[in-house]
Amino acid sequence: xxxxxxxxxxxxxxxxxxxxxxxxxxxxxxxxxxxxxxxxxxxxxxxxxxxxxxxxxxxxxxxxxxxxxxxxxxxxxxxxxxxxxxxxxxxxxxxxxxxxxxxxxxxxxxxxxxxxxxxxxxxxxxxxxxxxxxxxxxxxxxxxxxxxxxxxxxxxxxxxxxxxxxxxxxxxxxxxxxxxxxxxxxxxxxxxxxxxxxxxxxxxxxxxxxxxxxxxxxxxxxxxxxxxxxxxxxxxxxxxxxxxxxxxxxxxxxxxxxxxxxxxxxxxxxxxxxxxxxxxxxxxxxxxxxxxxxxxxxxxxxxxxxxxxxxxxxxxxxxxxxxxxxxxxxxxxxxxxxxxxxxxxxxxxxxxxxxxxxxxxxxxxxxxxxxxxxxxxxxxxxxxxxxxxxxxxxxxxxxxxxxxxxxx
Amino acid sequence: xxxxxxxxxxxxxxxxxxxxxxxxxxxxxxxxxxxxxxxxxxxxxxxxxxxxxxxxxxxxxxxxxxxxxxxxxxxxxxxxxxxxxxxxxxxxxxxxxxxxxxxxxxxxxxxxxxxxxxxxxxxxxxxxxxxxxxxxxxxxxxxxxxxxxxxxxxxxxxxxxxxxxxxxxxxxxxxxxxxxxxxxxxxxxxxxxxxxxxxxxxxxxxxxxxxxxxxxxxxxxxxxxxxxxxxxxxxxxxxxxxxxxxxxxxxxxxxxxxxxxxxxxxxxxxxxxxxxxxxxxxxxxxxxxxxxxxxxxxxxxxxxxxxxxxxxxxxxxxxxxxxxxxxxxxxxxxxxxxxxxxxxxxxxxxxxxxxxxxxxxxxxxxxxxxxxxxxxxxxxxxxxxxxxxxxxxxxxxxxxxxxxxxxx
Numbered sequence: 001x002x003x004x005x006x007x008x009x010x011x012x013x014x015x016x017x018x019x020x021x022x023x024x025x026x027x028x029x030x031x032x033x034x035x036x037x038x039x040x041x042x043x044x045x046x047x048x049x050x051x052x053x054x055x056x057x058x059x060x061x062x063x064x065x066x067x068x069x070x071x072x073x074x075x076x077x078x079x080x081x082x083x084x085x086x087x088x089x090x091x092x093x094x095x096x097x098x099x100x101x102x103x104x105x106x107x108x109x110x111x112x113x114x115x116x117x118x119x120x121x122x123x124x125x126x127x128x129x130x131x132x133x134x135x136x137x138x139x140x141x142x143x144x145x146x147x148x149x150x151x152x153x154x155x156x157x158x159x160x161x162x163x164x165x166x167x168x169x170x171x172x173x174x175x176x177x178x179x180x181x182x183x184x185x186x187x188x189x190x191x192x193x194x195x196x197x198x199x200x201x202x203x204x205x206x207x208x209x210x211x212x213x214x215x216x217x218x219x220x221x222x223x224x225x226x227x228x229x230x231x232x233x234x235x236x237x238x239x240x241x242x243x244x245x246x247x248x249x250x251x252x253x254x255x256x257x258x259x260x261x262x263x264x265x266x267x268x269x270x271x272x273x274x275x276x277x278x279x280x281x282x283x284x285x286x287x288x289x290x291x292x293x294x295x296x297x298x299x300x301x302x303x304x305x306x307x308x309x310x311x312x313x314x315x316x317x318x319x320x321x322x323x324x325x326x327x328x329x330x331x332x333x334x335x336x337x338x339x340x341x342x343x344x345x346x347x348x349x350x351x352x353x354x355x356x357x358x359x360x361x362x363x364x365x366x367x368x369x370x371x372x373x374x375x376x377x378x379x380x381x382x383x384x385x386x387x388x389x390x391x392x393x394x395x396x397x398x399x400x401x402x403x404x405x406x407x408x
Numbered sequence: 409x410x411x412x413x414x415x416x417x418x419x420x421x422x423x424x425x426x427x428x429x430x431x432x433x434x435x436x437x438x439x440x441x442x443x444x445x446x447x448x449x450x451x452x453x454x455x456x457x458x459x460x461x462x463x464x465x466x467x468x469x470x471x472x473x474x475x476x477x478x479x480x481x482x483x484x485x486x487x488x489x490x491x492x493x494x495x496x497x498x499x500x501x502x503x504x505x506x507x508x509x510x511x512x513x514x515x516x517x518x519x520x521x522x523x524x525x526x527x528x529x530x531x532x533x534x535x536x537x538x539x540x541x542x543x544x545x546x547x548x549x550x551x552x553x554x555x556x557x558x559x560x561x562x563x564x565x566x567x568x569x570x571x572x573x574x575x576x577x578x579x580x581x582x583x584x585x586x587x588x589x590x591x592x593x594x595x596x597x598x599x600x601x602x603x604x605x606x607x608x609x610x611x612x613x614x615x616x617x618x619x620x621x622x623x624x625x626x627x628x629x630x631x632x633x634x635x636x637x638x639x640x641x642x643x644x645x646x647x648x649x650x651x652x653x654x655x656x657x658x659x660x661x662x663x664x665x666x667x668x669x670x671x672x673x674x675x676x677x678x679x680x681x682x683x684x685x686x687x688x689x690x691x692x693x694x695x696x697x698x699x700x701x702x703x704x705x706x707x708x709x710x711x712x713x714x715x716x717x718x719x720x721x722x723x724x725x726x727x728x729x730x731x732x733x734x735x736x737x738x739x740x741x742x743x744x745x746x747x748x749x750x751x752x753x754x755x756x757x758x759x760x761x762x763x764x765x766x767x768x769x770x771x772x773x774x775x776x777x778x779x780x781x782x783x784x785x786x787x788x789x790x791x792x793x794x795x796x797x798x799x800x801x802x803x804x805x806x807x808x809x810x811x812x813x814x815x816x
Contacts, residue, residue, distance in 0.1 A: 026500050053472070053501035057465050057511060064461070092434050093461035099654075099682070099705060102510015103465060147681045150658040150690075246507075250558040273555040274507070275710040277685060278717050282558075297507060302683040309686050 001073050002044075002118075004037040005066035007059045007110070010381075010405060011052055017190035018377050022216025022247035025190065028052030029378060031321075032059045032107065033405065034066050034114040038074065044118025045403045048106040049321040049348030061107030064094065069111070078119045081142040085112060085327050089144070101299035105324055112325025113353060117401040127326075127356035127401040132168070132363045136161035139364070143331045147302050151309070157334050164366040171363045178392035179358055180210075181351070181374040182239070187213035187230060189245075196226055200233035207390030210239035210266070210371055216247030220256045224263075231263040239266035239371075246270050246297070250279040257287040267293040267315055274298050280312035293317055296346035300324065304332045308339040315370075319346040320353055326401075333361050347373045351386045352402040355393045381405055409481050410452075410526075412445040413474035415467045415518070418789075418813060419460055425598035426785050430624025430655035433598065436460030437786060439729075440467045440515065441813065442474050442522040446482065452526025453811045456514040457729040457756030469515030472502065477519070486527045489550040493520060493735050497552070509707035513732055520733025521761065525809040535734075535764035535809040540576070540771050544569035547772070551739045555710050559717070565742050572774040579771045586800035587766055588618075589759070589782040590647070595621035595638060597653075604634055608641035615798030618647035618674070618779055624655030628664045632671075639671040647674040647779075654678050654705070658687040665695045675701040675723055682706050688720035701725055704754035708732065712740045716747040723778075727754040728761055734809075741769050755781045759794045760810040763801045789813055 011030040019027040030052045036044035048058055065088050069077070077084060089100055089108055097104045120127040131139065136158045145154055183206070186199035196213065203211045213230050215223035223242075230240050242265045248256060253271040260268065268290060272279050274297035284292050295317030298304055307313050316336050320329035333343050343361055345354045351374055361367040372393060379385040383404040387394040396402050419438040427435040438460045444452035456466055473496050477485070485492060497508055497516055505512045528535040539547065544566045553562055591614070594607035604621065611619050621638050623631035631650075638648050650673045656664060661679040668676065676698060680687050682705035692700050703725030706712055715721050724744050728737035741751050751769055753762045759782055769775040780801060787793040791812040795802040804810050 023498065023503070024500055027504075028501065051501040051504040053499070054469065054505045054512065057468060057505065060465060061462065061511075090431065091461070092432055093436065093459040095431070096435075096459040097462045097465065097511050097514065098509075101506075101683075101707070102512065103469075103505050104462065104510065106505070147657055147684065147687075149660075150687060249555055252557075273710045275509075275708065276555065276714065278714045279555075279558060299509070300683065302681045306684065306686045 001039045001071065002036045002069050003039050005069055006035045006037070007063045007066055008033045008035070009055050009059045011055060012378055012381060014377055017188055018185065020188045020190040021214045021243065021245040022189055023245045024051055030055040031405070032062050032110050034062050034110040036069060036114045036118050038118060038122070040122070042118060042121045044074070044114040044121060045405070046110050046113025046115070046117055046325065047321060047349070047403060048110040050106065057103045058106045058110065061104050062110040065107055065111045074115065074118050074122050077115060078142060081115065081327060082144045085324065086144040086146060089324060100302070100324070105299050106322065109321055109323065109325040112327050113320065113401065113403065116326040117403055121400040124399050126396050126399060128359035131360040139330065142327050144327065145331060148305060148335065151305055152335055152338055160334060160337055161364065164364065167366065168363055174359060174362055174369050175395045178394050179355060179369055180371040181208065181388050181391055181393050182210035182212065182241070182371045183208040184212045184373050184375050186211045187226065189214040193226060193229060197229055197233055200230055204234065207392070209237070209391060210241070212241040212243055214245065215242045215260070216244035220259065223256065224259055227260055227263045227265070241266050241269060241293070243269040244271050246273055248272050250283060253283050254286045257283065257290060261287065261290045265290060267291045269293040269317070270296065275303070277303070277306045277310050277312060280307065281310040284312050291315065293344065295319065296322065301328055301331050301335065305335060308335055308341060314341065315344045316341050317344055317346040319348050320357060321348040322346070326357065329357055333365055333367065337365050337367060342368050342370050344370055345372065347375055349403065350375050350378045351393065352382055355386050355396055356401055359395065409447045409479065410444045410477050411447050413477055414443045414445070415471045415474060416441045416443070417463050417467045419463060420786055420789060422785055425596055426593065428596045428598040429622045429651065429653040430597055431653045432459055438463040439813070440470050440518050442470050442518040444477060444522045444526050446526060446530070448530070450526060450529045452482070452522040452529060453813070454518050454521025454523070454525050454733065455729060455757070455811060456518040458514065465511045466514045466518065469512050470518040473515055473519045482523065482526050482530055485523060486550060489523065489735060490552045493732065494552040494554060497732060508710070508732070513707050514730065517729050517731065517733040520735050521728065521809065521811065524734040525811055529808040532807050534804050534807060536767040539768040547738065550735050552735065553739060556713060556743065559713055560743055560746055568742060568745055569772065572772060575774065576771055579774070582767060582770055582777050583803045586802050587763060587777055588779040589616065589796050589799055589801050590618035590620065590779045591616040592620045592781050592783050594619045595634065597622040601634060601637060605637055605641055608638055612642065615800070617645070617799060618649070620649040620651055622653065623650045623668070624652035628667065631664065632667055635668055635671045635673070649673060649675050649677060649701070651677040652679050654681055656680050658691060661691050662694045665691065665698060669695065669698045673698060675699045677701040677725070678704065683711070685711070685714045685718050685720060688715065689718040692720050699723065701752065703727065704730065709736055709739050709743065713743060716743055716749060722749065723752045724749050725752055725754040727756050728765060729756040730754070734765065737765055741773055741775065745773050745775060750776050750778050752778055753780065755783055757811065758783050758786045759801065760790055763794050763804055764809055767803065
């Protein structure tokens with residue numbers, strides 16, 4: 001039984017312009033951390049990610065949700081978590097502050113993730129194993145599919161998962177090979193050209209074959225120059241992604257993306273405002289065959305549904321520490337599966353939680369094991385930091401979701 | 409000069425099921441109030457609206473923004489408010505908590521509205537007069553048109569306003585006749601059929617010719633029965649609006665709206681999730697000629713742009729205490745003008761602020777003077793409560809935006 005909940009405000013200043021992008025020049029990577037103390041002696045840990053300022057607001061909102069968990073048994077709770085999740089996200093008064101977005105939704109992510117972590121710890125298995133061993137019905141019982149009925153009913157969700165049961169054991173080979181990673185940290189926005197070049201060489205020497213550059217400069221020529229530097233160092237076979245972090249409006253995005261197409265980007269990420277489904281739809285048509293990726297700022301399943309319906313993105317970057325936690329992440333992954341679009345999460349969690357989720361997405365849901373973003377900056381703060389060797393995430397073996405932080 | 413800012417948490421419990429709808433059964437009408445103390449002795453007051461729980465989070469976020477105003481002169485600030493507004497809404501770290509939605513955006517509304525209130529008080533005029541007397545350029549300088557460039561550039565915005573200068577003096581006749589109101593309080597969700605019937609009679613006797621019923625019951629027959637009660641009492645010439653407050657999913661909405669069409673609703677409001685632009689687009693096509701209204705939960709100009717582009721709503725119900733205050737309200741009104749769609753605000757402010765804004769929308773922007781929602785429940789808490797006679801808002805004459813609250 002969960003007898004107590006604690007919420008903590010954890011902030012980790014970064015060094016040397018790490019984490020900077022076109023919009024967020026000075027981030028302090030921060031977590032609003034929920035801990036569920038279980039009478040069996042276990043502690044479930046989950047968090048949401050912010051850039052510092054206002055992290056305390058997410059903590060306060062998480063406390064409001066977390067206190068509703070006191071007295072509950074984790075197995076009972078998770079047997080019908082979808083209903084509980086909906087009751088929290090549609091809380092009569094609190095709902096007005098969203099709904100399903102912003103501070104309250106980040107808080108819900110923190111609390112939800114702590115529930116899944118405790119559940120896996122209780123069963124003594126890594127989260128990827130817990131999820132993979134669940135029946136299709138048991139997975140779907142942890143989801144809230146409301147407002148998706150036009151695209152994904154409960155029956156359809158169970159059917160998608162059931163269809164994937166057959167190939168599951170084959171896909172379990174990923175556990176041995178490990179899940180491929182890509183290096184996000186070669187080209188933070190404030191890094192000099194020289195540092196970008198140096199970091200690309202380093203990424204290649206570490207075994208990465210995919211890497212990302214931040215673009216979205218006031219001067220498009222800077223973007224183009226730097227993109228070609230990365231391509232030159234990485235070679236024609238590497239996957240190079242460009243990330244504008246919402247910096248462009250639609251007319252600018254069309255013009256600059258066309259220019260950037262000459263260096264053959266694997267995708268162009270967050271070209272414009274994350275709420276602008278129709279701008280992304282127009283842009284995707286205009287710049288095809290160049291592909292768009294987005295999702296790190298998309299708050300919920302409803303907007304993801306619109307992006308998928310609009311055929312506006314070739315890669316969906318849902319982040320389980322931005323949407324309402326593991327539950328909504330899985331819901332959105334199911335939607336993507338239905339639409340045939342790969343899930344390549346943004347990792348506000350630095351990949352700790354998502355290394356479990358992409359393994360499940362591949363084994364249980366039949367998603368392609370494309371690659372997972374790798375950001376190394378907070379490694380020293382985790383009890384079980386993700387292990388990347390030769391550009392590949394090694395399969396985590398510790399019980400839970402690898403989200404425990406060293407005392408902070 | 410603004411020498412001090414204060415943020416206050418004001419909550420007003422309601423009596424007897426007032427305010428209840430299909431989703432929000434037990435609201436406590438609340439304001440996160442920002443006050444700007446000016447060295448000239450004036451106090452600018454603005455607020456955002458919530459349903460109670462979490463109002464303190466909006467207050468804290470408003471405090472974060474408000475402190476950036478200390479030391480500024482209000483006339484200097486408002487001369488280029490659009491730039492200042494963008495700097496707040498794109499604050500490097502705080503932005504992650506939205507962007508442009510949820511708690512931080514409600515907080516921005518509170519602070520922005522206090523700026524416009526102080527500005528009008530400084531000039532000694534009601535806000536409607538301040539706005540109406542400004543040049544097109546001066547109005548547009550208070551707006552942030554970023555991410556709208558595909559539909560509304562600064563030049564286009566100025567041009568729309570300039571075209572309306574000619575008919576302005578004719579439209580000023582609205583100041584004498586008053587702005588029509590409609591009665592939202594005849595049919596709150598939890599009211600009995602008898603109370604709804606009684607309230608309809610009362611609304612008619614008070615001079616209203618338009619009124620709204622809350623629908624979205626688990627039992628559609630209840631909705632249909634009550635809708636016909638209102639139509640029966642109000643007569644065929646009255647405008648009767650139905651409000652589902654997001655209760656339906658798309659398949660349900662299509663089915664129930666078709667059934668409700670027989671009582672000839674003037675509009676059906678918030679049929680489904682406020683983020684679901686494409687569901688509203690589909691629904692609007694399916695149930696035409698029945699019209700949709702929405703906006704009370706739409707957080708920003710970008711999503712409104714999508715709704716307009718999708719031709720998904722016949723009435724836009726933007727609320728200046730939900731979006732980023734008067735500035736973004738005016739931006740969205742301009743977008744609506746461009747698309748030829750009327751603005752009929754939701755009044756989280758109980759009409760206090762919006763009575764000014766719709767007068768300006770009509771006189772300065774050339775919007776039709778359709779009607780403004782009237783909710784009477786907080787009248788006794790305002791220093792200058794809106795005056796409704798014979799179903800019409802009398803033009804407010806006090807300097808400012810009529811948002812000062814009696815000591816709370």
